[in-house]
Amino acid sequence: MKKQLPVWLGFALALVFLPSIFDSVLGISILNQMTIWIIFALSYNMLLGQGGMLSFGHAVYFGLGGFMSVHALNLIADEVFVFSITLIPLVGGAVGLVAAIFIGSFSTRKSGTVFAMISLGIGELIVASSLIFADFFGGEAGVTGDRTYGPPFFGIEFLQDAEVYYLGAFWLFVATLFMYLFTQTPAGRMANAVRDNPERAEFIGYSTRRVRFISFCAAGLFAGIAGGLFAINYEFITEENLNALTSGRVLLMAYIGGLGFFIGPIVGAVILTLMNSLLSNYSEMWMLYLGIMFLLTVIFLPRGFAGFIMMHQIAWQNRRLGTLILPYFVTAVPALVFLAAFVGLVELSHKGDDILPFFGLSLGAESMLSWGILLALAGIGALGVKLSRPRLAAAWALANTPTADDRGDVR
Amino acid sequence: MTLILGLRRPQSKHHQSTRHQSKHHQSTPHLNSARAAAGQSLTRRASLSIGALACALSFSAATAQEPIRLGFMDPLSGTFASVGTSGLNVLEFAADYFYNSKGGILGGRMIEIVPLDNKQSPTETQLQFRRAVSEELRIIFQGNSSAVANTLNQTIAKHNRRNAGQEVLQINYAAVDPILTNEECSFWHFRFDAHAVMKLDVLTDFIAMNDELSSVYIIGQDYSFGQVVADNTIRLLGEKRPDIEIVGNEFHPIGQVKDFTPYVTKIASSGADAVVTGNFGADMVSLARSIIDSGLDVPIYTFYAAYDGITATLGADGKDRIRLIHTDRANPLASDERRDFYRAFKAKHPDSDITQSRLANALMMVVQAMEQSQSTDPYDIAVQLEDMRFTSIAGDELWMRGEDHQLFQPLYISKQTDEGIEFDADNSGFGLLTEYEVGTSETITEHSCRMRRPRR
């Protein structure tokens, strides 16, 4: 922990100063989304990455926590309870924990496919009942609250999103810290053991079911905290926040980021939130790009973006990271050309009558020349990647070969 | 790649759009000579990014030549996108056709429509609303899904209360949940569609006129609109024709039913003479298909059983059987002015239809409010819109009631047919022919709105 103090300090400083850099309404709103999704994705990784439990229904705990939090906001507004809304995430967390204790009591008996399928079934059942029990869940319109009631927190009434950001950042820091500490506890270590080899874990006297159950409950707790933050930020929640789509999204975040690393889900949540909020403003085809990117990540970066960064650890230890820069650059340029041409082709085929501005050119779908240029660019890009790849592979192999002077201590 | 090239051929060379004229573009080389003559227009996505950039760089005050930017928030990607994109086409076309091609409004300012893709999700709606605020869009057109409209209504109410001077106005052109102009009414919300109970009042009048009917089956999606349809059909038919028996009142989960045949079996065995449903989208098509396939020969009274592929899919099977309550008369058209508008739209978008001509009404009334107040401030526009009377291009007299911000307009009941159709749907030869209409003054209903007006 001591060794990592600078990292945590840097994390806290980044959280404090980020809104000064991205200070538009949109910027703050994206930062707020990120705080919620990072906690949620980290909690998901407690299940899948650390515990080896693939869940298709993790949004249930997020959503239930969120629903109860919105109801709590309304109770505060009606002055049934009087407490500061800064504590709302605890309400969400408690609900997530209770739900996880209940569902986990029977679903954590097995891992693997059985666990995955139970989570899918439970998820669908909860979504269905959310539409049936309209009094609590508000039907398809959801329930709405108002965060500005209740006693002000040191004079802050949370009228503006920026004020909510600091509340979210505080909870993000606390939740991240505790989730990290959890991985260091015996329970967290045993979760890894049960994930990797349940038989051995049983043999040394641990109940695998109990270990899974503890991870499951902790994941439910933090998902509920994220749900509580969602309630404060958006002041409403609907059925879509506990359905399979949300569960799928958090799975994507954790996977794209990298399951094997604590920081992975953070990276994934940041990337996906950015894509979701910004890409959709520029292209109707953004979901297609997202799908392609996701498949490519699964195929080529099986350990996610965090895994990709960590791949360079050996080269860095060998002090040969610098030798990779040029080969990367030589491959990246044609790859980007190919990417741009591909996006151009996709967009052009959907333009109909409009003109597609493409790096200073105006392309039209009717003009064969436009199509020709894009196809040629794509071809050149693909060829460039193909030609430069062997050099990159060679440079990679070289960078990962231990240098003569420290060959001794490389494991 | 050849597949991409082969599909999606552009259909038309007409290009009159004058929106998004940009100096950035006049110096760039034009590859497409046909296009160069047509006018140098940027695409809307690109103008958006430049708009965003301009916004970020400077918060300069509006100059005379700066365009008036209106937000259009609806699903533009994902499963529900077809409804949203067809609405966007209509709104953009109406802005070009009525104003931009004639020199703009308020002394030469162009109208620019900024698309905001909310994916028909309440959460995304909130995100897009914040983007709209970032880009200083003060007027937002929104229609699809009452859940989204409710969310937006409440978000805007909170935003406007907390951010005086930066108010936003919601122009609702299609969400029909009655509460938006009743219990949940807001000064910052105007509805240009008739709400569900108004429509049902006319629909049940029409059903009551059919002396041959003795029993009705109600089936709908299990959510608020489906329930409003069921409850009010039962209530209104009970008042108008107590002898008609309601032989079934069924709810099914929204968007989850694979096969409607089990439901149709129940309808058939109940011996119903007619079916009333508020279903939309795939649930509507599948239900109608199953009814047709089972050989059940009953009329189906609906709200959303036309356009976006539905008319083409039902085709001859739906002839004289599908009846629709709506605000936009499709055939016969009342005025040449409207006919020209439809033709011009079809020339530009051959694969699309004017599915919601009330969008044009909404735009024209908003523009009139801007011209009358010589302002683009939402408060000034709202004040002007209240109790505005307006003659639409179809020659209809419209009235925006000031007390609850509900528009009153003629309502029509049409049937699907291929006879006497001048403007068909989905290029299928089939379209909607009006059978029954009710004038503006007869659609006026009571309301329970207690509107809180902001002080200025």
Added chain:
Amino acid sequence: MFEVFVFATLNGLVTGLLLFMLASGLTLIFSMMGVLNFAHASFYMLGAYFAYTLSAYLGFWGGLLFAPLIVGCIGAAVERYGLRRVHQSGHVAELVFTFGLAFLIEEAVQFFWGRDTKNYQSPELFDFALFTLFGQEFSAYRGFMIAIACLIFGALYFVLTRSRVGIIIQASISHPQTVANLGHNVPLIFMCVFGVGTALAGVAGVIAGPVLTTFPGMATVLGSIVFVVVVIGGLGSLPGALIASLLVGLLQSYAIAADVGMPELLHLLGLSFDSSHPLNDLWTLNLPQIAPVLPYLLLVLVLIFKPTGLMGNREQ
């Protein structure tokens, strides 16, 4: 009441057999490769869309012949160039890959065919009522659907148990190394099984497209329910898939037909609640309302009490 029961049975049979056409391919792929293919229903959707396009040129029968072939080829290509690479990263990676593939196929369908409902019709040959019972028609096309499904089950069962190919396939499920040592090309077998499995889904799409409407959401509607069927039936068991398909189909159909619910139950128990009771939604619940989620309830119950599924003999 009897007529409702008869028709509910018939409807359940049609739905169940349609589910079986999807489940058979899915369970085959699973038993062979251990991959739970999330994109399976997407191949079903591709079948419907390809058949829609082809039927404009070749008629319905041309579509029925060629659309599954195209889908099968796409499936085989996915296995060869996608799944096989991902296989090295483990089962979660494979699952996540098919998850992403389902997403991508839905987007691609919208890209190429647009978002509107497609006007894909059944052939005129079947535009008559097979029989009329109690004044209700049972269309010939539904009879055709039942026939095709039975044919597929028969053919699959025969191939897997009686033919040499079937024996090799069964052997490579249980002992892939031994089969490879005997000189068989196991990766090729995997690719073919994946192709055939997806082609079966394609067939289901071709014949279901006209009755269940062809639209971009059709895969989502069916996607998770097919999973449920396969898991309830027992992973890797063909007879289990058949039984579970029929069970799920009939369960939903009967639930919709039955006009009973909590009010009747409470009445039997002699209880009554005021409409202002906080749990009013629960007390007014009826069976048709929850029919579509009953399979999920069944799934959870089966997994809790018999984690291997009805006919399965292994968990992972």
